[in-house]
Amino acid sequence: MFTLKLNDTKLLNNTIGTIAEFITDATFNITNEGLKLVAMDPANISMVILTILPSAFTEYQVNEPSKITINLDGFRQALRRVRAGESLTLTHSSNKLNVTIKGSSTKRFSIPLLEDEQVERKVPELDFKVTIEMDSKEFRDFIDDASIVSDAVALKAAENLLLLTAGDTGRKVDIELKQGSDILVSMNIKEPASSIYSVEYMKKMAKAASFADSVKVNFSSDYPLRLDFKALNQAQMSFILAPRIENK
Amino acid sequence: MFTLKLNDTKLLNNTIGTIAEFITDATFNITNEGLKLVAMDPANISMVILTILPSAFTEYQVNEPSKITINLDGFRQALRRVRAGESLTLTHSSNKLNVTIKGSSTKRFSIPLLEDEQVERKVPELDFKVTIEMDSKEFRDFIDDASIVSDAVALKAAENLLLLTAGDTGRKVDIELKQGSDILVSMNIKEPASSIYSVEYMKKMAKAASFADSVKVNFSSDYPLRLDFKALNQAQMSFILAPRIENK
Amino acid sequence: MFTLKLNDTKLLNNTIGTIAEFITDATFNITNEGLKLVAMDPANISMVILTILPSAFTEYQVNEPSKITINLDGFRQALRRVRAGESLTLTHSSNKLNVTIKGSSTKRFSIPLLEDEQVERKVPELDFKVTIEMDSKEFRDFIDDASIVSDAVALKAAENLLLLTAGDTGRKVDIELKQGSDILVSMNIKEPASSIYSVEYMKKMAKAASFADSVKVNFSSDYPLRLDFKALNQAQMSFILAPRIENK
Known part of the structure; x- marks a missing residue:
């Protein structure tokens, strides 16, 4: 169970929006070290690795590590409803992710949890020139x-x-x-x-x-590409992309 | 016959635009009390009630009460051509509504009058809890x-x-x-x-x-909803909507 | 061969964008008098006449008159990549138009030259009332x-x-x-x-x-229309349009 609170949802909007370009359902691991995701796109050509650090949240309380799978579309639509000056809280009940937006009124979006059908992904270790x-x-x-x-x-x-x-x-x-x-x-x-x-x-x-x-753009000859985007003390988002084999 | 003049067309644009969401042809009653419309949408689920008061116009001159039916699309397109600093005048000739826009040039849009095929609508009296x-x-x-x-x-x-x-x-x-x-x-x-x-x-x-x-949001249990939007001394727009019957 | 340099690409963007409404491939004559184009639209109903003067360019160097035919779409997309503070240089190699954009990095777009299949167009002399x-x-x-x-x-x-x-x-x-x-x-x-x-x-x-x-709007009864748009010391763009014959 967890309670994650944000007063500024820009970072969450941006990262979730980018992930949604690759996958439709996402599995997040939520531990005391942050919110993490490792996923492959359906074509198995690219990998997305996201970490949002506890320091990116206004309140970050995780009683026991949780793993939740949700449809990103529903989550993004709820995120888009937050307006300036409103706070966002994510909590976890039996089979729902609850997104609570507080301002002059209280809005509660419930997003059903899905079964996690994905195998655990390991990030490959690569050596770049x-x-x-x-x-x-x-x-x-x-x-x-x-x-x-x-x-x-x-x-x-x-x-x-x-x-x-x-x-x-x-x-x-x-x-x-x-x-x-x-x-x-x-x-x-x-x-x-x-x-x-x-x-x-x-x-x-x-x-x-x-x-x-x-x-950071990392590559070697005919070798995967790794891109690392980092927002200090907030989040890191990395991508690994297989090279194309082409007649040159 | 009438001559209605406006120096600011925002109110007219907004109300006509909203009505056009419900109906394509509209019948307006133009009397010394204002410009009025009562219409049902084609599915007969909702009613639109509009009154624009004489005080919303720069000049409001009605010699005899008129009832005109026009296609809203043509009217909206003419309204959209008005620019800041230009005045709009609505007049009524035999079978046309004339929309005259005056600035550095004079633009005249003629919109053909249609036959009024709608029965007179009465606004139901409702009792809200x-x-x-x-x-x-x-x-x-x-x-x-x-x-x-x-x-x-x-x-x-x-x-x-x-x-x-x-x-x-x-x-x-x-x-x-x-x-x-x-x-x-x-x-x-x-x-x-x-x-x-x-x-x-x-x-x-x-x-x-x-x-x-x-x-103003008015309703009762399993009863119609009435919404009243009012711009003081300018216009009132109300909507009545039938309830849905659903298994709860 | 030529070298044409621009620090502000707005004029080029606007004129090329307008021409692209009429034709897909364009033949430009580049001489010491400027960059010129005369073209008919595929339906042969209208003529486009463009002159961009040497004074519109930051640097204008033409060793020998050139005539180049290119696809306008490719040219427009390259032009759109220029940002504030960047310079644009057009040069001409054997079978390419090179568009070089210089800022913190150097971007080079190569656009293949096409064969000029159009006959030379002469601008008709018209007498307007x-x-x-x-x-x-x-x-x-x-x-x-x-x-x-x-x-x-x-x-x-x-x-x-x-x-x-x-x-x-x-x-x-x-x-x-x-x-x-x-x-x-x-x-x-x-x-x-x-x-x-x-x-x-x-x-x-x-x-x-x-x-x-x-x-300048030029016309006579049942006669072509000629429109002249001029930006002083920069460019002139004219259009000739055949009249419609209609029952009046």
Whole structure:
């Protein structure tokens, strides 16, 4: 059983909204260490890893660890009803998640719990040759640029340079990001790497830019991509995406 | 014949827009007491009662009482063409309603009159056990909340408490409004009452919140609902809605 | 070969956006006198004539006159990716138009050149009895008003008066513009004239109001219409539209 209270629901709205791009029913683990979720999308191409820390809540009280599975759509609709100045409380009764919104009136949304049919997911340990931390909004824009001309984007890292390329015979987009650019936090390229990923998945992941200022882009040649979005003392949202195999 | 002039068309836009949610062709009675309409929706489940007072107009001149039937769509499109600083004049020629908009240029929209095929409607006299006056925007929000989970909403009034409930076995919304809340103007509960109404109809009615600050919600057990929206010295718009009979 | 640089892309966005309403592939002539286009729409009912002057560019360098044909959609999408503070450079390599956007990163969009299959268009010389210069946004609004009730608009000019009429047996719009109105720049009526044009085409042309403050409306009885939109020292966009023959 738990009681989680929030006075600002922006973070919850953003993270739940982003997860809903990948899955329809979500299983949350709620312990004293925070609210956690690890899920694969139905196509098994990507993994979503979310942690919301207890410090992101106004009140965080967990008597015993809980695992609840709910439909995200119903949860999002309830979240959208919160207005400025109202508080949100999540509690857990036998077969319901109760969302209570308090202002001049009291609104109570009950969302039925579903059976957890998913197997426990383990986050794979990966070894990356390239780690670039950059402005998250710029990253989202890059992916939007790439999505105009192609459904795949090539990431290439050489010494002091990140290159995103999309499209080929017809329209083409090249984006160059050099060491020293304003929008870089850090650029760590152990060895040159080159890999191709789905733009469609990256676009969904890039929505997490709405709650985090920067993103860590991790990859190696023909190897999965991992994106880490972090809001300090609040939440971390990571995504792992399988590479595309393509004739280059 | 009549000449009605307006320098601000917001009220007319709002009321005509709300009526258009219920009916396509409308019959207006224009007398020295104002512009009036009483109409039933095609399904005969709800009644709309509108009065716009002469004092809402900049100029209100009625030589003899007129009754005109027009298509609301054409009227709304003409109203939408008025811009800030322009005046609107409604006049009546043989078989047309003329809408004249004057600014730097003069625009004249002619809307053909239709034959009035509707029988005269009488507003039923009803006796309500519960009358609650509250903030109209909050009321609209409550109905929006309820519409998320169900097509019906239950209104329940007990001592010092109004409860709106929607949904049941699956997702559910409860909204509690207590005596003393900021958003209440008055709460008059002669005896406890409980009734169920269509959310779809209530949503259309709640659009009248755009011209009135408060709404009077009148009902009794398994009895029609009456909503009264009033803009002082300007207009009153009321709706009557038949209750739903449901297994409770 | 050419290098054209812009620090503000609004003008290019607006003009290319308007042309895209008429044609999908466009042939531009780029000479020391500016960037020019003359095109007919596929239905051969209207002509678009665009000139963007060298002075509209931050840098304008043309080594030899070039003629390039591109798909407008691809070009527009690249233009939309420019953000405040970024510069845009257009260059021309063997079979590509390169659009380079420079800010904290460098984005390069390559758009394939198409074969120019269009015959060279000559702008017809026309002799107009009526020339009215007016506020371009008001003109766009008039066309929007007319489009509500009909697919054709009649322009009539008599002494000191321009009349736009649309619709007939049912709904009807009349717009009267008199000598002396605020929204007129000049009104030159050599002889009364009356002609009918397609509202659909005029709506597309009126989009040019977004870059020019005024428009010259030129017509004669049952004769083509010519609209001239001009942004001083920047660009001129003109449209010629065949009259409609209708029973009046």
